[in-house]
Amino acid sequence: MQDYFYNLADFINSKLQSEEVYLCELIGEQSDFVRFNQGSIRQAGKVEQYYLKIELIKGQYHATGELTLGLATEIDQQRITALLTELREKRSHLPADPYLLYATEKQSTESIGKNQLPDAEEMITDILPTIKNHDFVGIYAAGGMFTGFANSFGQRNWHSSYPFNIDWSIYHNTDKAVKSAYAGFDWKATTFQDKITQSVAQLEILKRKPHTIKPGKYKVYLSPSAVHEILLLLSWNGFGLKAQRTKDSSLLRMLTEPRQNLSTKITLLENTTEGIAPAFQSQGFIKPPQVTFISAGRYDSALVSPRSAKEYQVNTNGGNEEEIPLSFDLLAGQLAVKEVLKTLDTGVYVNNLWYLNYSDRVACRMTGMTRFATFWVENGEIVAPLNVMRFDETLYQLLGDKLVDLTTEREFIMDTDSYERRSNRCANLPGALVEDFTFTL
Amino acid sequence: MQDLIKQRFYKIIPKVDFCSLRYVAEHSEKLVIRQNVMEPPVTKKDIGVMITVFDQGGAGYAATSDLTESGLRRAVKQAQSWAICSRKQSIVDFSKIAMPQIQGHYQSQVEKPWQTVPITDKIELLQNESKQCKINDKIAAWQASLWSVQTEQLYLTSDGGEISQQHEYLMPEIRVTANQGIETQYRTLGEFTTGRQGGLEVLEQIKFIGKGKQLAEEALQLLAAPNCPAKKLDLLLAPDQMMLQIHESIGHPLELDRIIGDERNYAGTSFVTLDMFGNYQYGSPWLNVSFDPSMTEQLASYGFDDEGLPAKKVFVIREGILETPLGGHISQTRAGLSGVANSRANNWNRPPIDRMANLNVEAGQSSLQEMISSIEAGILMQTNISWSIDDSRNKFQFGCERGQLIENGELTTVVKNPNYRGISATFWRNLSKVGNKDTFQIMGVPYCGKGEPNQVIRVGHASPACVFSNIDVFGGAV
Known part of the structure; x- marks a missing residue:
């Protein structure tokens, strides 16, 4: 695939006209997807998709097009030639772009993943006997993921990986279920079996009579998965320079005097080095190893795309077009996981949050639901599953004044999203113990 | 080609x-x-x-x-x-x-x-x-x-x-x-x-x-506006918020693949069960909801779904009673219920699943002025800005861009950050007035997310303005 892409890049180069520059990016995958319901297969199939984006530039004028590759050289070259003609014609009608910025210094890189995945059907053969006696519902996704960049300055970047990600719930009844996942690059059937055994053990607690609490303020423990949901909401316009300069950021109150801060226990980074996403972006810039968003509770830096860099006259740090983090890293705290229940004492143990959104974006007040295995805890012991509750709380409370501590152990979470393509986002996160967390419904 | x-x-x-x-x-x-x-x-x-x-x-x-x-x-x-x-x-x-x-x-x-x-x-x-x-x-x-x-x-x-x-x-x-x-x-x-x-x-x-x-x-x-007050008020929803209300608290819970469990790991389940069809009081008698792929302007109008089923208008709720689930051919066979032609994929690289397509509230009899005049203490909310609902599609909280108080039958103060919350299973029973054709507007959602692997699809929602009695409303952070 890498050679095929580089050959297409050379082909584009050969078709350039005087003073033209091109940038191109390939994003592709060979994915097996198997959906399960009630411990059986619901839908199973394979998807092979390869998208090529070409940006054709002349001076400050440019136009961008994206096409599907069929991986047949002659057909793909015909499609590229037609697209270049179309982009050239379109570009002639467009105004000059004052914010156009792309890398001109050649920085080629290569990160080639090793394919250790067994055949997909073999993995399913491992999975089915383990799940068949449970109300197991979820998705298996696995296979190669490819990202490439090339430009007319001879820069070539390649990133390939071969991950698997099984994301599941095992249900007791109605909405009472244990959620878990197994992701990585080196499939071990025994590890999957162990995880299912753990899920089934947790399911025993869900068989107890559910507890219902009244709206009000409670002490809660948010698992790393629950913290992840909060950070995913924040990533929507929270950390990008454009959102900050246009007063659209949910962290506006951390940026505007008198500034509001989070707890000094909060240090949050984009940690590209420890992530699974490519270290290059669509205009050819190489990302720094880390970008610190929040340092000891105070706002530090934003993600800056090349376009924002030009518009606001700052340096880019390799932010993607949307200025969305891909590799969250929240530093650990001092609370040992084995001490969580004892320290929580009486309150709510939240394994998962769901469907978060802002009830007041610039105040960073957010709402959402508890989901899956959420428990009522008394005197440091899990008493019963909790019926779902809605919360409504500001970030400045839950990761600020009311944060008791973060856990010392962290969990590495590989995102399961597959909108348009399988995600390469990940996060390394602790759990959080929070006081006076507001449940409203 | x-x-x-x-x-x-x-x-x-x-x-x-x-x-x-x-x-x-x-x-x-x-x-x-x-x-x-x-x-x-x-x-x-x-x-x-x-x-x-x-x-x-x-x-x-x-x-x-x-x-x-x-x-x-x-x-x-x-x-x-x-x-x-x-x-x-x-x-x-x-x-x-x-x-x-x-x-x-x-x-x-x-x-x-x-x-x-x-x-x-x-x-x-x-x-x-x-x-x-x-x-x-x-x-x-x-x-x-x-x-x-x-x-x-x-x-x-x-x-x-x-x-x-x-x-x-x-x-x-x-x-x-x-x-x-x-x-x-x-x-x-x-x-x-x-x-x-x-x-x-x-x-x-x-x-x-x-x-x-x-x-x-x-x-x-x-x-320059004050915050939306926190109290129980009659709620007049404009079509650009009705759209979201229909989508989240009627559309998704009625999708048959959710009801039979396919979506429980991701998009969620439903508070609706198979035995409710034909008898469950989903809303007040003024609530009539149709699956309507025939309104040509709407985003999800089509002749056939992606498993080849011809599409036609079907009432899913009539005079408040739940009638028909939103399930395509395969889900209908699995559930033993008749449904609609809504097995759809968002592209060539995702398989078809049950989707709500066009789901509309039918126009009623009240003019906008009649609805406003009938409210002693209420609020008009326009244009969705925030949405959140539980995985059974029951406990919701929605926010709008703009609110305007209604006092003694008249629109008065504009308020910012208007939000409201409720429970689907009871909210639609509080529907007290349905706007006439003059208040009816065609809207849609271009990014409805669902499915494993995930897919976003276009769906349409047309609706009149509607009044809901005694709803819990509130504003932004102080």
């Missing part, structure tokens, strides 16, 4: 119980003027096929963008391989599913096709609108955009089914942000929710021209 695909498909049909090919070609273009500067326009040309095979009780699919005969043959083998793997391991016995075998054609009604208008005219139109937005230094950001999508689909089955469909959509948007200190307020056309099937004539239908200035004025008004 379609003829070539057809010839190749008929050459490669394997000896199996059923095989289909679904070809999708999508061409899209988005033009954005942000703060009077053009953003880089992107043209996308996406093309590919999905092969589906049913054989001896198993089923498998394979999606590929390699449309050569050898590419299609490889996809058939991959689909067959998954069909064999899932045989006797599948939740559905596909040997008992007889798929529709239909011939037909559907095409969007388009007066001014996107491609027939020069790009320079479209840029000028957006520039003019953008320049109207910056009416004050407190306008911190603004943009105007047009997003056009044209699709061609061909669905072929091994037993002679052949359906072709062509759609064109236009999704316009204007967004204005006003800021002062730590306060930011927004007014939008609804984040692409005014999108419709059609060409540039959609702009006239939604009165796009001049909206930029109006939205900027309203954003400034909100910046």
